[in-house]
Amino acid sequence: MKNKKLTYYVLIPSVIIIWGLIIYKIVMRDNGHIQSNDFSRISKVKQAVIEKNTYQLLDNYPDPFFCDYSQSDERFSSDDQEVVLPKSEKKWPAIRFNGYILNGKKIKCHLTINGEEKILQVNEKVTDDYIVSVITPDSVKIDCQSSYQWFKK
Helix, strand or coil: CHHHHHHHHHHHHHHHHHHHHHHHHHHHHHHCCCCCCCHHHHHHHHHHHHHHCCCCCCCCCCCCCCCCCCCCCHHHCCCCCCCCCCCCCCCCCCEEEEEEEEECCEEEEEEEECCEEEEECCCCECCCCEEEEEECCCEEEEEECCEEEEEEC
C-alpha cells in the first residue's frame, strides 16, 4: 500500500509538472513570447571569424605519389658521400617457448630450437652465442651479445 500512495501523490504529479513545463516552453517559443537564444546573430559572428581566418592552398608543389625518375634530385647525389651500411645482425634461430618446469627451487624452460627440443636453466647456452637470461611462467628472455629477445608461449 505504501508504494501506491507514493505513486499517486508524488510521482504522477511530478511527471505532469515536468511535461507541462516542456510543452509550455515549446508553445511559447513558437509564439515568440519567450526569447530564445539568438542563433542567427551567433552564426553571423562565427561566419565573420571564419572569413578572417581563411587560407589559400598552394597548388604548385610536386605530386608526392608520382615518381619521376628522369629528374635527378640534388639531395640524393652520392658523388661525395660514402654509403654507411648498418651492422649485419645475427639471424636468430627458430626458437619456440613451450613452457617452464618448476622443480623445487630450480626453474627450467622447455624450448624448441630449429626443431630440436631442449630443457635449459638460466645462464645456460641455447646455441653458441645465445644464452637464457630470464625465465617467467609465460615467456623466456634470450640474450645474444648486445641484443636480446623475448619468446612467449
